[in-house]
Amino acid sequence: MSEAKAIRYGYWMPVFGGWLRNVEDENMQATWPYVSRLARRSEELGFDLSLIAELNLNDIKGVNAPSLDAWSTAAALAAVTRSLELMIAVRPTFHNPALLAKQASNIDHISNGRVSLNVVSSWWEEEARMYGVAFEKHDDRYARTSEWLDVVDGVWSRDNFSFAGKYHRIENNVLQPKPVSKPRPTIYAGGESETAKNLIAEKCDAYVMHGDPPERIAAKIADMSERRARFNLPPLVFGVSGYACVRDTETEVKKELDRITDVKQNAAGYANYQQWLNGTQLEQRMSIDEYSVSNRGLRSGLVGTPAQVQEQVARFESAGVNLLLLQFSPQLEEMERFSEAVIRQRVPVVA
Secondary structure, eight states: OOSSOOOOOEEEEOOSSSTTTTSSSOOOSSSHHHHHHHHHHHHHTTTTEEOOOOOOSSSTTTTTTTTOOOHHHHHHHHHSSSEEEEEEOOOOOGGGGHHHHHHHHHHHHTTTSSSSOOOOOOOOOOHHHHTTHEEEEEHHHHHHHHHHHHHHHHHOOOEEEEEEEEOEEEEEEEEEEOOOOSSOOEEEEEOOOOOHHHHHHHHSSSEEOOOHHHHHHHHHHHHHHHHHHOOOOTOOOEEEEEEEEEEESSHHHHHHHHHHTTTOOTTTGGGHHHHHHOOOOOOSOTTTTTTGGGGGGGGOOOOEEEEHHHHHHHHHHHHOOOEEEOOOOOOOHHHHHHHHIIIOOOOOOOO
């Protein structure tokens, strides 16, 4: 896991059929043909990574809408792509760690070393109940995650590995073949509570953040870098989420912002707003119009003219960001535009 020298461009795979809670049909279907086409085209457009979210219910369009399974989708995408890093979200409360490590290693071989994990300690209590999974208090979920990470790392790195903890117990595990990625597939994680940040600094490889302006992100990077240094480990990789849209004029930019923040509170995607707030420990509260776009994406300031977005990307790069995790709507059309206006036009910032 080497430190990136220039910013990388990632995107959220639209496994929910979109990213806007106030727009019923975003022309991006939650289907295998759509995501397969998108993944293959994204490599040609210059994107480096795709984050495949894991929820069994549709977080964006409402619980009755279709959504794709993260793990079977990732395995299929591994076989039809060539360069795209597949960051697969995984929630420890839903997966036995040794079995998940085996599954991830197998997909890593299919992709020839392009698998990484985004470890999420869950927030949606209703979903857990509907799928028969225990939902614990915030800090208990992170305690489980801590053990879970120890088991995954242990079975990836050596055979005859045993572990006995409060949540997990395995004896003389053998996992073959080991992952292609060395020393292991990159483990990303996010969180804004003290519990989350301390765990990530000690046991993960990368820290992914909700959307925020570059100056706020720079302060978070400094904080996490200081926490990381206490463990004498290699530097963390830093990623930031953002909603991106490029338009030629300020008038067109304003029109698009009005469209994506026009709150329709009868839309099914708003039904879990309070559950989301209650299930997380955020540093900042989100208004319901911001919730129209997931992951605080608008706060990253990546909606604007080509010059404005290029300048904002440069500010993130200067702040120490290695990876942008972007959402677009409609996905394929906006990624084409972003590639032409930003990715293919920018010269990386030289530190």
